[in-house]
Amino acid sequence: xxxxxxxxxxxxxxxxxxxxxxxxxxxxxxxxxxxxxxxxxxxxxxxxxxxxxxxxxxxxxxxxxxxxxxxxxxxxxxxxxxxxxxxxxxxxxxxxxxxxxxxxxxxxxxxxx
Amino acid sequence: xxxxxxxxxxxxxxxxxxxxxxxxxxxxxxxxxxxxxxxxxxxxxxxxxxxxxxxxxxxxxxxxxxxxxxxxxxxxxxxxxxxxxxxxxxxxxxxxxxxxxxxxxxxxxxx
Numbered sequence: 438x439x440x441x442x443x444x445x446x447x448x449x450x451x452x453x454x455x456x457x458x459x460x461x462x463x464x465x466x467x468x469x470x471x472x473x474x475x476x477x478x479x480x481x482x483x484x485x486x487x488x489x490x491x492x493x494x495x496x497x498x499x500x501x502x503x504x505x506x507x508x509x510x511x512x513x514x515x516x517x518x519x520x521x522x523x524x525x526x527x528x529x530x531x532x533x534x535x536x537x538x539x540x541x542x543x544x545x546x547x548x549x550x
Numbered sequence: 551x552x553x554x555x556x557x558x559x560x561x562x563x564x565x566x567x568x569x570x571x572x573x574x575x576x577x578x579x580x581x582x583x584x585x586x587x588x589x590x591x592x593x594x595x596x597x598x599x600x601x602x603x604x605x606x607x608x609x610x611x612x613x614x615x616x617x618x619x620x621x622x623x624x625x626x627x628x629x630x631x632x633x634x635x636x637x638x639x640x641x642x643x644x645x646x647x648x649x650x651x652x653x654x655x656x657x658x659x660x661x
Contacts, residue, residue, distance in 0.1 A: 470649070479652070479653040479654055480641060480654075481651075482650070482651070493647075493648070495649065525593060527595060538585070538597050539585075539597070541594065541595035543594055
């Protein structure tokens with residue numbers, strides 16, 4: 438158990454819908470990272486937040502957004518969902534802003550029908 | 551832009567034998583970290599080993615060691631005395647100004 442929690446574990450929804458994925462980092466960790474793992478695309482870095490502020494952006498679509506709250510949990514919002522958004526979404530946390538081992542959550546499996 | 555290449559989509563090893571997974575990367579940065587992560591069937595991502603680019607000494611964690619060649623931009627993972635529990639997808643990752651993961655190598659362990 439990495440200490441990072443993600444909810445829900447599974448999510449099934451329809452195209453065009455909007456969903457919110459939640460992540461709670463390890464106690465004391467200030468950074469949260471979001472990743473998307475599709476079957477055919479490996480692990481893609483989406484976005485990083487550090488202590489409430491956006492720190493780095495990867496291959497995140499405009500339909501996706503994230504935020505980190507004062508209690509340091511983070512939410513990833515996915516809107517206007519498409520079939521291709523079906524994937525495993527991971528969150529990871531680190532104590533600082535960079536250069537650290539990342540502790541991954543168990544992931545949220547999103548299926549868009 | 552930084553890239554990470556894992557040229558072996560799949561590898562097999564006999565139990566108790568040694569296997570080496572390849573990883574090359576491209577960057578113009580001088581300061582960065584490299585990681586190997588393991589993803590077993592449970593899909594949980596687990597850190598195997600990490601290497602700081604400024605360190606010349608290769609990192610070692612029990613049966614896992616790396617061969618880090620900074621000039622060649624190569625970062626291979628050696629697993630000694632392979633065990634059935636080592637069967638997983640292995641990802642090489644670069645962490646500099648950007649985070650980049652390789653496409654992964656599936657490792658199968660035969661008993």
